[in-house]
């Protein structure tokens with residue numbers, strides 16, 4: 152479902168130990184689209200022969216001709232961040248998705264509280280930029296391990312003068328969510344991004360203070376569209392195909408010259424429904440067409456978005 | 469390519485006509501002999517050069533006349549352009565999408581040059597030459613959505629996404645099939661589609677909504693919808709039912725071929741990049757039964773679809789008064805069937 156494009160790395164800059172900022176521009180003759188606050192892109196990379204798909208929030212201004220992201224190298228690296236830190240050079244071309252937003256701004260709020268932990272500051276910065284542009288009432292709370300990890304704080308402080316608060320783990324400081332949410336006007340929204348423990352603490356404090364779920368926002372990325380490699384046998388046509396980890400089952404069937412019916416290619420219309428003869432592994436149903444009972448029956452699959460976790464899938468097609 | 473634009477009207481003397489070429493490319497909406505609601509959404513990608521699906525926004529021989537008809541409707545009646553204040557970014561997104569698409573797809577008709585926020589737009593068919601500052605409403609004669617809709621075919625509705633739903637929060641609606649922007653503005657997707665019979669039960673709108681919430685920038689989708697209209701009238705708004713409702717009683721076996729029009733909407737949905745809103749484009753194509761039966765396969769199929777259409781759908785689409793007259797007339801084009 153996501154549209155893909157190429158970008159060129161125009162600048163790589165170290166922000167803090169283990170954190171780098173990357174700036175992307177469009178290839179010559181093309182233009183990058185604008186994006187909305189809270190958007191991310193998914194970067195496709197290949198490291199040691201293994202494909203990786205990692206989402207990163209866009210932190211720059213949508214009015215700039217370039218896109219900016221910041222990446223923290225993960226200690227137990229999912230290959231993607233190691234690739235970004237060690238392999239990628241200025242001038243390289245990358246395959247990325249168009250911007251996707253699953254952490255969007257609700258424009259009808261009365262006030263906004265932005266909470267960032269560590270590298271989770273990236274979408275918070277884009278929200279602060281948007282709120283400042285739209286002259287909304289907002290404040291920013293930013294927690295990091297120690298002062299040297301307080302990246303991008305100059306931009307934040309400039310956007311939220313007098314309403315920018317920092318917290319250092321090294322000084323035993325952390326935001327007091329209970330107090331923070333206790334005394335806000337009706338119609339206030341919380342946006343939080345950071346380590347999962349912090350997100351949970353923040354959202355739970357909001358719930359405890361009686362805030363409706365629709366006013367509590369935490370960053371979400373697009374669910375993986377890809378997965379493990381597996382084998383599919385089209386029983387009627389007697390064809391055996393390998394479905395690579397970054398190819399959908401439907402694409403693989405089409406590439407093999409089969410023409411299964413399909414329409415939406417997004418798991419909604421029901422056209423591509425295929426009957427399962429057998430499967431020796433787990434299903435990953437990602438459609439919104441089959442009922443839960445059908446999904447657990449192991450008898451049906453929607454090849455446009457769903458797949459299996461390795462092994463062999465035999466379809467009656 | 470140059471399009472021979474027609475001089476014609478969609479009201480009063482109804483001089484609207486389709487050329488043979490317009491009939492050939494008409495988006496006939498029935499893939500089967502029977503019609504039922506389904507999630508008939510597909511990627512809005514360019515297919516079949518010359519078809520209505522070739523370009524992001526199709527421009528055809530009715531372009532100038534449709535823009536003139538819209539100007540009349542906007543001038544004569546209220547509330548055909550409405551926008552809640554938080555939709556301003558989505559309005560600019562829409563203007564950008566239309567201008568860039570039209571200039572790219574029809575370079576002999578439209579031109580756009582941009583120098584930062586300074587834009588220069590030329591619309592040759594309508595003789596418009598406009599310099600303006602993108603993002604500054606004071607530099608355009610109308611609000612951005614109204615400005616660009618006055619130069620587009622079809623209606624444009626802007627949806628805001630929040631609370632896991634889509635909300636009808638702005639639009640220009642002058643070519644609608646019996647629904648009212650003034651009545652529906654501020655409604656959620658479910659409320660908006662609430663009255664459609666038989667569709668809610670089979671879960672069509674729940675699935676469509678879930679799908680649309682995930683709609684991504686750069687990957688627009690489209691679907692077809694249809695109804696029927698007496699006379700080639702674009703503006704069939706509920707507020708003016710008194711003007712067009714009585715037409716339904718005017719259909720006779722003698723005039724049915726010329727008066728009854730199949731009204732097909734090519735609906736397109738785009739995620740808007742800057743606002744994260746959704747543009748819902750509803751482009752209306754009209755063809756008389758006389759037009760349609762020039763294609764034997766269409767005549768036969770339309771006979772069967774209309775004859776077998778479930779009564780609740782016929783009522784919802786407002787066809788009950790003249791359905792039998794149309795079916796009786798179409799029967800002559802379905803000889804293979806007893």
Ligand code: FES
Pocket residue numbers: 412413414415416417418419420421422423424438440453454455456
């Ligand atoms: S193509 Fe629509 S559900 Fe698979």
